[in-house]
Amino acid sequence: MKRNERVGENLNRALHDVMAAHDDTFLIGEDVLDPYGGAFNITKGLSDRFGDRVLTTPISENAILGIANGLALTGNKPIAEMMFGDFITLAFDQIVNFSAKSVAMYGRQHPMHLVVRCPVGGRRGYGPTHSQSPQKHFLGVPDLHLFELSPFHDNTAVLNGMIELGKPSIFFEDKVLYTERRHQEGLVADLFTLEFVGEGPFPTARLSIDGIGDPELVLIAPGGLAGRAVEAARELFLSHEIACAVYVPSALYPFDVSVLADPVARAGRVCVVEDAPPGGSWGAEVAHQLYSHCWQSLRAPVRLVHSADSVIPTALHLERDVVVSSRSVGSALRELVR
C-alpha cells in the first residue's frame, strides 16, 4: 500500500475493488469513460476494465438516478456519479421519492443497493453553481443515508459498506480532497495521532494530541473540513496551548452521537463545523443530538461554524470570505474557551 496515495487515487482504487468484487455493480454518470474517466478522474480505468458496466449518459441527472433506481430495483448495485454535487438537485425526485421511499413504502423492507457519488465544495474557483455543499438538503429523509469522503478513511471499506447497506446512500466528496494525500498512520500535521473509534465500516476518525489527557475542546468536522479543522486545532495548541481533539465522522446521517457523547461530555465544550451556509444545517442536527445527550455536562453552548450566508463567489478573494477557513474555525474555538 502506498503511504502517500492521494485521496482521489484511493477512491478510484475503491471503485476498482468494488466493481471487481461484485459483477452486479455499475458505474453510471456523465463523461465517465476512459480515457477521460470523469470530470475529476475518479472513474479512470473503470470502463477499460469493466466495459459495459460503466455507463456514460447524456446530460440527464434525473435519468441517471432513474436508471440507477431501475438497476437497484432489479437487484443490481449501481453507483451513480453526479459530475458536480450542485446538479444533484435535478435528481432530487428520484433520490427522495424513489430510491429512499421504495425501501419501505410498499409495506415491507425492500433493499435498494444504491450509492450516489457527489463531488461538493468550493475552493476550486468554479463559482456559485459548481461549489455548493448540498448535504443539508438530504437530511432527515427516512432510509436515505449520507456519508462523506475523508482524508483518513479507506474508501474500499466505506464504499463496500455503503453498497451493502441495502439503503440508498449519498457519498459527499469534497473535491479539494481528491488531490490531497491520504493519512493512514504516523502523526497528522506533526502533532496529532490518528485512531478510529466506533464499530463497523463507518468508524469516526479521532485526531488527538499525544500526552494530553482530556482535551479542553472537541471539534467535529466532516471529511471536507478535516484539513482546515486540524490546522485550526494545531494553531490553537502551538500558539495558545489549548488542546482540542478533532473527530471526523464518515456517516453524516443518520448521525450516531454515541462515540462522541462521552468525549464531548468530558470536554464540556464542542464546536461543529461544516461547509454550508447556516439554516437547517447538518451542524444544527448534530448540536441537537449533543444537547440531548450531554446537556448536563456542557459548559458552553454548542458552537456551530458555517460558511457565510451567501452564494459562493468565483473570484478567489471573494470566495475566501465566504467558505470556512482554518482561521474562522480557530477564532470560533478561541471564543469557545474564553
Next chain:
Amino acid sequence: MTITAQAPPELRALDDEDLESLLLVRHFERKLLDLFAAGKLNGTTHTCLGQEYVPVSLNPLLAEDDFVFSNHRGHGHYLARFADPAGLLAEITGREGAVCGGVGGSQHIFRGSYLSTGIQGESLPVAAGAALHFKRNELPLLAAVYIGDGTWGEGSVYEALNIAQLWELPLLVVVENNGISQTTPSAANMAGTVRGRAEAFGVGYHRVTTHDIHRIRAELAPEIERVRHQHQPLVVEFETVRLGPHSKGDDTRPAEVVERARQRDWYGGYRAADPERFDRHDHKVRELIDLVAADVLERPLVSGGVA
C-alpha cells in the same frame, strides 16, 4: 377536448376470461366510488372507468416477468395482471390481506415485477434501468410503463426516451391518452403530438384508436415482440376516454363532453356483441365484488409499522 361524437364502435365478442377481466375492473372501481360516497374510504382514488380495455388487451402480450410500471390510475393495470380485487381493496382500506401492508394505498403497489408510484413521469427512467437489466442479462423481457397524456409535460419522459433509443432498450411506453390531465385538456397541455415527440427520438410509435381487444392485440403483438427481442423501444398511444372524474367529484368537464365520452364506452359495445352472455358475466362479477367488499371491510385493520 376534441372528441367528436361517435356511434358505439362495433366490437367483437370476447372470451369469458377477457370479459370478466374487463368487468372486474369496472365493478371494482364502481364499488370504490360507492364506498367513497358512503364515507367508507379514506384519501382519494383515481378510477380508470372507460380505459379498462387498455391493460386487459395488453395483458396476454406481456410476460409474467416483464416489469410493469403503473401510475396513479393503476387499479386496472393491477387487476388485469393479478385478478386480485381483495388484496387491492384491502390495500386501499388498510385492512388485513393488503398487498403492501396498507402503506402504499391505491397509488403505491409493488408485487412481483409490478410497481406503481404517484410521481408523474418518474418511472420512465426507472423502467429504462429495469430494461437495461433485462438486456444485459439476455432475458427475453421488457419493461412497460403506463403514462397519461399530461405526463408528457415531465422532462424525465424525454431523458428516458433519449437513452432508451440510444442504448436500444426493451422499453414499452403505453400512453393512455384520455384527452385530459386532471382538469387540463390536452389542448392546454401539449404542443405538437405524442407521435411527433416519439419520432423526434427515433422511437417507434403506434397509435391505437379502437376499443376492439382482438384488433388491438393483433396490431400490437408483432410490435411488442420487436421491443422484447430486437430491443427497439416503442411508444403505443391509446386514444381513450376517461368516463369518471380525475379523482372523486372533481370533474370540471361540461356535461356534453362527458356524455360524448360515455358514448365511446366499451361497456355498451361489448354488451351489444353478445347481450345474454355479457349480462350473465356482468351479474356474476358484480356479485363477486359485492362479496369481496363485504369480506374485506369486515377484516381488522392492518397493524402499523413496516415489517
